[in-house]
Amino acid sequence: MFPIRDDNPQLNKPYATYGLIAANALAWFLLQGFGFGEQLQASVCQYGLIPSDLFSNELLDARPAGACPPGGAGWLGVLTSMFMHGGWMHILGNMWFLWVFGDNVEDAMGSLRFLCFYILTGLCAVAAQVIADPGSSIPMVGASGAIGGVMGAYIMLYPRVKVHMAVILIIIFTTFRVPAVAMLGYWIVLQLLGAFSSIGSSGGGVAFWAHVGGFVGGAGLVWLFKDDELLLNHPYHGWQQQKRAADVWNDPSNRE
């Protein structure tokens, strides 16, 4: 079950969303060797974020035996890890979600602001994951934290917009529509369940806390980044049935 599109009109070309997808794809092709062979493993270690590298002193601390040799990205990994992925399904899934939800969030803030917003929610995601497991030596990669932020923004901006979900059951393919708040709410609940069940585990896998951190960061930052005037372009924003903009003049105090 996955979202295929939403009933949300697009007014401006989502250049930043296109650009981010292109950047992720370029990193995948150029730096990660299409996910094949040793280049994938090497790139994850080189550009991924290793929490234990951030606060340790390599000379003094005995580095826990990790999956990666020393000499990773360090603090730079906070940024570079957002453009790295661990496999074809990982990058395709992330880019698909960015494609479905990113354009409308970008439409509510303009491309440059959206780009800043995306990077910031990526930082929120990294922060959440690092705080949850600061000693981890497992490299973290993926745009999903930042995309979690985009989804957090989407649930705040367009909770009632219908999202088309595709269901594939062996040979049956069907679609149905749910409000964004239900689809994204379900998603964040899954992430929270995953996050809490991952406490104490030291193994790799999905960085649930990054998803949660990105989502919460996005849901908060969107209030700073959204542009009410641009949102007027969207007939279905917010919880309430949108009034016509001209209705403001019905108020006697706004009349001569």
Place this chain on the structure above:
Amino acid sequence: MPEIRPMYKGDIHHIIRIIDAYDDDDAEAAEEDYEASGLEDQFVLEVNDKVIGVTGFRRVEATDKTAWLSWTYVDKAHAGQGYGKAMLGQLLDKLKEEQAGKIFVKVSNYEDPEDGKIYERAHKMYQSLGFELELTNKDFYDEGEDQLIYGKVLTQSTEEELEVLEEKPVIRFNGMYEIAESEGAYTFSWIVEEKKAFFGKRSFSVDDLRIGLQAVKNDGGRKVFLTFPSNLPLIHQPLQAVGFKYIGNLTDYYEKGVHEMHFSHSLDTIE
């Protein structure tokens, strides 16, 4: 009753004298308008080979369906004898032949200290011809002198009632000027700009309006009047936020269902 005929250049001098006998501001504005916009659709009424009245219309640029009545005066010697009404009746027939949907006219309610309500007769005549008052721009020409806008439906539109599509162009102000014939009433001219892709689609902001209002205040202005088509949802929030008041609509001004909305700001909140 004589027929109206097209106005020629040679008539202008005499026409301006007729108008000037009532209102020198109007005479000046009319002369400028004839020079700037030409004599197309302008007419005069001749009695015994002498021009005694003037009328005409100007089409609204954005549509072929509506027009504004031009300066319409009958010289003082012939006023009150039915010439004005006859002249206008002929003009309205011409407009109907051309399938015009609606005509509007602006009239002052000026009260002269000596001559009293000099436009009272004009108001009565328009009303008797079926013009209806659509809105009043208070203190438009001067403090205490309003502009009343009347409209008359000429041909009922046979178009079906369609849902009016809202448009979201990027509107920017590109000038500020004192409205002709007025003392201290200003307006802003605006243009539709290409949208700026990287910054999203953005029309004028509250700050843009404040800058404009401040400039009017600094220029000694009294009041600002703005008009916009009614299908632009992005204009309302900034206009309201900066304190513009809604005056009213000229119904079906652009097309059926798209009105001209009038707003004013009295600059009282501007330092």
